Amino acid sequence: MAEMRVELVAIEREIWSGVAKSVIARTVEGDIGVLPGHAPLLAQLKEGFSARIILQDGSELGVAVHGGFLSVTKEKVSILAEDAQLADEIDVNQARAAFNAAEEDSDESLRARAQLLAAGQSL
């Protein structure tokens, strides 16, 4: 089974890195799935959506990415974000409250929306 290296890098620290089967993310132009051996790519991620990293054992890792880029090279796939959180770091109740309280399409609302999506919640 082909595999690839994935790095999730936020500005303050490297959040996660490891081997994965595929990465699914939403760029400004639409959903994109990256499998091993993908052509080099540089894309801007759409705000307010989450990315999913599918691991070797088939489990999914949801990531809330706020304002970032996806870069695919021969060696690895990296998700660059100013602010990113893994699904299990997200406080769902808090995100839900923030999502309901914030104005639609505001920065906070998009951030909370990405967190909810990453945690596998419906909106």
Add this chain to the structure above:
Amino acid sequence: MSAQVRILQQRVRSVKMIQKSTKAMEMIATSRIAKAQAKVRAARPYSIQMTDALTALASSSSLDHPLLNERPNPGRVGILLITSDRGLCGGYNANVIKATEELSALLRSQGKTPVLYIIGRKGMSYYTFRQRAVEANWTGFSEKPTFADAENAAELVVGAFMAGSEGVGPDGQPGIDELHVVSTRFQSMISQTAQASRVAPLEVEYVDSDSPTASGSSGPLPAYEYEPSPDVLLDALLPKYVNTRIFAALLDSAASESAARRQACKSATDNANEIIKKLSRQANQARQALITQELSEIVGGAGALAAAGSEEE
């Protein structure tokens, strides 16, 4: 005589108090250096990847962006000065302020008008005391800067830069044509240097590919696919790159500040210990002199009494 002993002992006590607090600050600063350095290290992967992405973009985009182009007749020029919020850190603030003054003198000689943006309370008080205009300031995070702090500052200065000196920046003031950052570079525990660098128009700093942390292999860059087009991506990437640069400067300065404070407080503690030693020696001497004097007075008095008794008989 006994008054002198008391005064000396009082001074010993007060110096001991000062020594206690400088010692505590020294230890706090020491623990903060390690934390600050860890933060600098943690932030590195992002800036490396950012640089990689920009380098890749540079090969396929026209690189025509206001953040990259030099303006023909720069008028107002912004200087972002990074100082500390608290004192007791030796020459740390004095050095960056001196570098800033040198830079503004240089800019003035080139016919530009420097305007100041200040981070940190100490820089602010330096300029307000001299009643010199400051465009904007941010305080309260010099020791533990977060990315949100960097973003706040970057938003304003980048906005002002995009407006240009003819336009009006986001704060309602006229904009700027160039942006320089004066910060302190952490070289080692005992050496930190103030440095000025131009952030906009931008010169992309290429990461040395020999260093172990740098990613990507040498050789020709792969042909990238872009989503959206390279020019749109460049528009989105460049302001973020400036944020990263300002954040990196803040982190480096925070580490330098702690190192400078440790150094300053360590010498203060050493000096206090020396003074304590000297003063207690003086106090002991005075006490001893007092006892000797009293003894000789008693012996002298007893002698006189004995002599007077023998004469009466």
